[in-house]
Amino acid sequence: MLEILTPAHLGWAVAVIFISVIVRFLLRLHFYRSLLKGLPGPPHSYIWGSLRSMNEVISKQPKRAAPQTFGSVIKEYYGLGDYFYVDPWPFGDPLMMVFDADIMNQFTVKQSMPKHPEVEKFMRNIGGPGNMVSSEGAEWKKWRSAFNPGFSASHLMSLVPSILDDVLIFNEILTKHAKNQEVFRMERATTSLTVDIIGKVVLDLDLGSQRGPNELVDAFMRQVRWQKIGAQFNPIELIDFPIRTPIQWYLTWKMDRYIGKRLDERFATREGRGRSKAVVDLALEAYLKEVKGASGDLSTVKGIDPEFKQAAIANMKTFVFAGHDTTSSTIVYTFYYLSKNPEMLAKIRKEHDEVFGTDPDATADRLREDARLLNRLEYTLAVIREVLRLQPPASTVRVGQKGFFLTDPKTGNRLPTEHMMLWPIDVGLHRSERYWPDPHRFAPERHLASSADSSADYNSKEAWVAFSKGNRNCVGQELAIIETKTILAMTLRTFDFEPAFSELDKLKGDNSGYPSDMSGVQEQFGDEAYQVQLGTAKPREGMPCRIKLRQQS
Template sequence: MRNQPQPPFNFLLGHILSVAKVAQTIPFDVHPHILVSHIHRFYNLGPFFVFDTWPISRDKVLVIADPDLAVQVAQTRSLDKHPALTDSIRHIVGAQSLILTSGDEWKRMRNIFNPGFSSSHLMNVLAGVIVDEGIIFCGKLSRVTETGELVRLEEIATELTVDVIGRVVLDMEFHAQTAENELVSLFRESVRLTKTFSSLNPFTNLNPIRPIRAWWCAKKMDRYLEKVLVKRFASLEDDAPTRKKNRKHIIDLALEEHIKENNGEPVDIRAADDSFKRMAIDNIKTFIFAGHDTTSSTICYIFYLLSQHPDCMAEVRREHDEVFGVEVDMAAERIKQSPHLLNKLPYSTAVIKEVLRLYPAASTIRRGDANTPITVDGITYPTESFLVWIVNHTISRRADIYPNPDDFQPERFLSDDIPKDAWRPFEKGPRNCIGQELAMLEMRIIIVLAARKFDIVGAYDERGRLVGRGKAPDTVYGDRAYQMLIATAKPRDGMPVFVKRAK
């Protein structure tokens, strides 16, 4: 590590003093990628740097803070996912998750699910399903306007994303938005039981009850989803004469690909072989996790930032009036009739992209190997033995890539000035996010349905008085709604907001 860029190093304590010097300038509970971005800026580090994580762990980390280097390790060659990721989220998504598998197993599962997540299939067949769930979401917000209560927007948005996944993947109604739901409760409990890497206390993750509780939640989620799958497979078998004609949901298309793998041999859909059922359960959990990961958080930040930038909100509303007409309540029906109207929203799409730039929900951690070094200015550096971390947050906060990087400026995405590989909230290369088209479609639909109806205003002043955070640093880049690590990057305190009817 000695010949590589890094923060100041102490021969006895490693990088802990350098990291602590930066950590004391920001809130203690920030997401680790925020800490890394502050280290990068504070020490004026370049396109990559290394640091050790002792005494929190024994990993040596190679931080990728440059789009060209990200291409080298994720696109030109694609490093395998790091085992630390498995240790962190396997209890949530399962061992056969697309996130955690690699090699031939991953390729097989990706091929099985790809047809259901294609942009044309989602737009032409499933947009109306998302609209239906979005109407329920707006109904919940409408009721909040009547009570005037302070609510956590992240909870409401997560319930929305769970219901959307249930509908588009399984054609099942989880009713997470309208009633207590066992799956949502178990999922949230599993997320709370995830190991944390932001605490400087090495004993935080040593609670002996945590792994037992996580195992129990995983088993309960599996049993819940197995019942759902059996019910779905039974309905498919009952509708066998018309199944192929009407097949449209992601699990149906995945089953079709599975049948092709069996050379077209008949499959007992009611029973479904155990291997397919296990794989399906783990990846349904993965899709729910991804909705919790990216979509729900981004929906929160979209409305939070638009409320702070009324000129941007005005432009969003003007665009929606132009595309969908001034009768706000007709937007849902117009999307159902002509879903391709959603492709005529350049400014709204720019807003979503800018939110994902400022608040990326995730990064990717890879395992370095001897065959995949990185090259900077003609000099080659090894990745072997390193945890290679492509930190989207750090790339997105570089002023040489994004001028005024800490400012909300959606119009930057209306030009071609951004380097093609700099914006990567869904990662790039063969291991990119399979659900990115669904996420973007869902977010565009929700912004169309809700932006002209509601003013959603962050309520961190009120929340701060309730919890009493003392004199410690309370903002990141002047922002109270910073991201915390709760399995993934989530808005602080669940994004407390007040919801009012739009004027």
Template sequence: MDFSAIWMSFLLTVVVAASGHFLYSGYRVRSRVNSLRKMGLQMPPWNWLTGHLTFFRAELANYPPNVLISVVMKDIAQKYFASTEMFYLDLWPMLPPTLWVGNAAASIEVNKRLNTKPEVYKGLFQPMTGGPSLLDTNGQEWKYWRGLMSPGFAPGYVMSKASEFIDSGDVFCEVLEKRAREGDVFQLEVVSMRFTLESIIKIALNLDLGHQRKVHPVPKALLAIMPWTTVGNPFEKLHPIRPFIVAHYNRIINYHMVPELEKCYAEYMANPSSKASQSIFTLALAAHSKNFPDKAPKGKNQKVDRTFMDIALFQIRMLLIAGHDTTTSILVYAYHILHKHPEAMARMREEHTRVFGPDLSQTSSILRKKSSTLNNTPYTLGVIKETMRMFPPGGAFRAGSADVHLLDRNGTQYPTGGCHVSVAHHTIHYSPNVYSDPEIFKPERWLDSGVENGGWRPFERGPRNCMGQDVAMLQLKVVLVLTARKFNITPAYEEWDELEVTKRSSGRNWSIANWIGGKKRFEKRDVNGDRAYQAENGGARPALGYPCRVELINQ
């Protein structure tokens, strides 16, 4: 028997079947988009062979290679679809056909009627979380775990943990002071991220990793997985070493995290009424025990509920991934935008002096005694909200439905069936129909009446909004209050270039932009003259990690 002939025949059959499936999928996608085109609905120039890939490639030539795609979409919407703030884009096979929604009113309808996460989210998030989490699940599974996790994000409970953020904030100040004494250029994103990850794990598991002073293996492993999970590259999963890299870092995370979860589990079972070990994890465990009386506390030797523990670990990893990106990027961009607007920095510093007094050494103790004092800093809140408006962390994808049509500004109906629907935060946040002077940094706009309903969405809205928004806002307020009067932070991109440390991200950039864009894009280093543009690197990160210098302010 000729086994080589049989093997070749088998391989040929697989290749033919896969090719046939690929071509049929492409035909279905192109047919759907063509039907929408014939209806006269808004979209760029399209053809059967490449869809909108040719158009998108030409647009991307004007940007750096790792630019955040939401930034490009915002510019496309303003340039070509300002009158509708809604259009279709066919980038198959990189992405399914997508309806991009940049209209605030239509985005509210999405929140009301489309709350199913698309399948693409599983491939994006599960390598990082280790399994299903609130980021990618739907239906009863999502609803159950959302209910379990909610008590740990109640405003009162979050505020009760303010001292944890203050402790981490003090260490963050120590790190910046050390950097100021050394006088070297460094990446602000790196030190900010360590603060964020350290403080999140404190309230998630009541665990101090000491990550700011010494790099801990868990956050390091989580960040190492991120470059291997991107949206827009259908061939990434075929990379021969990818599964081994992801499995390696997952083993590291589990090696350190599982014993900590088991310890928290045992402490809760031994004394469920104790406040000393209370955390997001134990609050979720308490809610789970109420739903399943046979799992209720019966003593410290009680058998571990392994199913709960596994999924709880996925959720804790989800908190670290989702939470660190938002707080880190907004904190860095707050320093960046305040450096560009010294009058806003001066006003914020004046507010801090008025509320906390001129003695900076007393700020931490004042916050510890009465964390609600932070509520007396409306301008600081305005700075944070305006930074989030101008540099939103991302957007939101939802699965479309044949039953749901969305209206653009002119009243035209856009079907969502057979498409993904993207709520385009950048487009909405820069819409002149929502904000006056949207390109201008104006923290004071948040001291007045606010904005059109649905017009501010860094945490999304509706039932699938971000549970951790109170955590992020508290982290940001605490850090700005502790640092704004102590330090001047100045971007140092030119110096970073001279040090020849301009390697892009981790050396791998498999984002949709790199797959479609041309060689000319590697010559671009800024977006609208700003080197600190939002880059695609596991989130909306400041380009090159925001190289900067920090100096102590003479008191």
């Protein structure tokens, strides 16, 4: 046998394997390059696909800008229409980028296409198997139905007093920054605030991350920063897996252990506790219903089934992830845009005076007495919607299928989707002149015409997709709006905010994960505040700022 394994034979074997790999690569190259032949898109080559034309545009953008912002600039640079195809293979699947609300609705509302496999890959470490973002079919319906009561508007209003407790701590932190007259990153402060809020909603637990370290929060924040964004945007991901993979595994283990203990504690004490709408308890309720439906008897249930427990943990992590990110960034950008538009800041402060009285210190007491006062903040809601229009948190990504065609509403042409990633570009829809006159201007008034529509997902405006559309819209959207209204009501009349990008050098080496880098292009869409990719879309450099205590008139 050993005589057969001569150097010559081994050499031939290696050569055959090498040639097989090359042939397979060339066959796939031909397949993907042929797939987009004749379809609208940026300049395309047989060798490079769309990579060179994409790089031509991306190289002129801020080097850490979030990928979700690139679609708009590619569209504008090459004069493309409201949909086009991009071929980044071998760094990613072909993309159909959509900037048309009607086409978007065809695969998100009229027929909800499955999430693209890349969504599951992204959520693997942030959530896990069975998470509600990437799951499909009966599994998704089970969890969505289980958690809906925890995010009803009536229940969320009952949480306002608890939210206020965390905002009061946030105000103490801002006051300290103001008195120290220091530059700091607002995103770090708002993230700690919103994580503490979502910790109570999800786990019925005070994580206390505004006051000091927390095992779950620290692991979670590190995990977010280790998230992949796609090798087409960050080629280092092709070779960093020996470091990235074990770190992500370890952080996942830490988070799972922390939340698993909490689940076991709540399960063990369930009989001595009244019915709760905390997400952790809704998960346990779903489990007990499942067991009862199968056996009709709960007396023998001594613990949680491991498979169910893992899915519950995955959804707890998903809620912490999704629940903190939108609100954290929205608060930061709201402070920024209002500081740049004094007349709008004066208008929102006037509304708060009218609703809560002229003493800002009394706002918390007024809201504890009647949380429904938040429903009277029409201009505040318009401001929030406008911030989310200019800086949307994330967008859905669906997968095309054989035999599923989209239709161009103008021409009636059928548009292929097989082998495609279907991406409705939220930044593109939100900054389209077709839907929003003067789209890059911050103008809350544009939303007041439909102020009667108080829904969190703003159904009367088809091109506003901050929380997505259709049955896969964000379950936590009402919480995000209520949180944001409460935080703004508690802060805008107490503090003056001033962006401090020119003082970034003072924040170098602060272990925030932000580079304090002033080199290269530092504006996008004509604004110094833009989204960067740091695991998820975050405000550039964490929004360096100064805060001042406002002089009351």
